[in-house]
Amino acid sequence: MRIFRGIRAHISEPCVLTIGNFDGVHLGHKALLARVRAKAAELGLPATVLCFEPHPREYFAPDTAPPRLCSMWRKLALLQAAGVDQICVQPFNADFADLDADTFIRQVLVEGMQVRHLMIGDDFRFGRGRNGDFEALQEAGARYGFSVEAMGTEEVAGERVSSSAVREALQAGQIEHATRLLGEPFVVEGWVQHGDKIGRTIGFPTANIRMRQQTLPLSGIFAVTVDGGPLKHAVGAASIGYRPTIAEGLALRVEVFILDYSGDLYGERLSVRFWHKLRDEKKYDSLDALKAAIGKDCDDVRAWFATHPEYLSLREQHG
Ligand SMILES: Cc1cc2nc3c(=O)[nH]c(=O)nc-3n(C[C@H](O)[C@H](O)[C@H](O)COP(=O)(O)O)c2cc1C
Ligand SMILES: Nc1ncnc2c1ncn2[C@@H]1O[C@H](COP(=O)(O)OP(=O)(O)OP(=O)(O)O)[C@@H](O)[C@H]1O
Numbered sequence: 001m002r003i004f005r006g007i008r009a010h011i012s013e014p015c016v017l018t019i020g021n022f023d024g025v026h027l028g029h030k031a032l033l034a035r036v037r038a039k040a041a042e043l044g045l046p047a048t049v050l051c052f053e054p055h056p057r058e059y060f061a062p063d064t065a066p067p068r069l070c071s072m073w074r075k076l077a078l079l080q081a082a083g084v085d086q087i088c089v090q091p092f093n094a095d096f097a098d099l100d101a102d103t104f105i106r107q108v109l110v111e112g113m114q115v116r117h118l119m120i121g122d123d124f125r126f127g128r129g130r131n132g133d134f135e136a137l138q139e140a141g142a143r144y145g146f147s148v149e150a151m152g153t154e155e156v157a158g159e160r161v162s163s164s165a166v167r168e169a170l171q172a173g174q175i176e177h178a179t180r181l182l183g184e185p186f187v188v189e190g191w192v193q194h195g196d197k198i199g200r201t202i203g204f205p206t207a208n209i210r211m212r213q214q215t216l217p218l219s220g221i222f223a224v225t226v227d228g229g230p231l232k233h234a235v236g237a238a239s240i241g242y243r244p245t246i247a248e249g250l251a252l253r254v255e256v257f258i259l260d261y262s263g264d265l266y267g268e269r270l271s272v273r274f275w276h277k278l279r280d281e282k283k284y285d286s287l288d289a290l291k292a293a294i295g296k297d298c299d300d301v302r303a304w305f306a307t308h309p310e311y312l313s314l315r316e317q318h319g
Pocket of ligand 2: 021120124
């Protein structure tokens with residue numbers, strides 16, 4: 001898969017194109033990408049994605065933009081797995097945001113990307129003030145010689161699949177629903193770093209995952225599986241929170257206690273898959289009370305996996 005930064009960076013081939021943020025690469029995105037890939041094969045052209053960095057909402061409202069579902073690296077890996085041939089990552093800056101719909105079509109789609117067929121979602125809007133729509137694209141396509149196709153809405157149980165819906169499910173603790181929308185469990189990936197080494201003193205040493213971002217779309221205590229280093233589909237209890245029992249005002253921490261494992265994971269890169277939320281984080285009166293709570297969490301994790309055998313086949317698929 002080829003990756004370009006910016007539309008003027010030598011995309012010299014005509015292509016079948018789709019555009020969007022693709023945060024999380026959920027089932028709606030996957031359905032759209034399957035259509036793009038099929039059309040690209042039919043026309044003998046590369047299946048191409050144009051996405052933006054930062055996301056437009058992060059550019060316009062950095063303080064209120066929602067947390068990302070995945071890192072740029074994971075997005076690229078998921079797009080590659082979906083059969084995309086090339087990706088153009090366009091910096092979203094003041095100049096780009098200011099392009100009106102006509103200029104966007106001419107400079108970006110026609111001259112920059114050399115689009116021959118454009119596949120978009122049913123709600124796609126573009127250009128300054130989000131003024132451009134499907135009709136504008138069709139009209140321009142007739143003028144410039146490209147075709148445009150809008151994909152019908154991809155739904156799961158009557159609900160439109162969207163990155164926002166996945167975020168809302170995660171925020172509400174409806175992890176199984178997020179899994180249905182994504183088509184696989186939500187993942188946090190990162191390197192294991194040193195924590196405060198309190199966990200081992202209460203019998204629950206944890207792998208602390210280094211996070212780049214300071215916000216995540218979910219919080220609390222979860223049943224998870226962990227892959228990476230020596231671990232393959234290891235079962236664990238994960239905590240995403242601020243550890244109020246230890247002190248006030250601590251930074252957000254993602255940590256996992258891996259059941260039935262003892263060993264050194266420092267410096268390993270782990271993927272933590274979230275299957276089920278057990279509870280919210282709590283401030284306990286003592287470390288003993290915290291220890292008892294984590295012990296119960298581990299029992300609950302075992303019980304959850306024991307009563308949900310379907311996760312076994314899913315973790316084989318997505319491990
Ligand atoms: C399954 C699990 C549940 C946890 N629940 C809470 C909690 O409810 N409240 C809290 O303050 N900390 C909670 N923690 C975080 C602990 O405070 C943390 O693991 C401990 O401080 C060890 O930190 P360290 O890895 O830096 O040594 C939880 C951790 C795990 C693994
Ligand atoms: N459920 C869906 N059905 C059809 N097309 C979709 C669906 N979800 C997204 N798309 C399309 O995929 C492309 C990329 O989507 P994008 O990531 O920008 O939006 P989204 O997933 O709807 O996220 P958000 O919730 O932030 O709006 C767009 O063309 C969009 O219209």
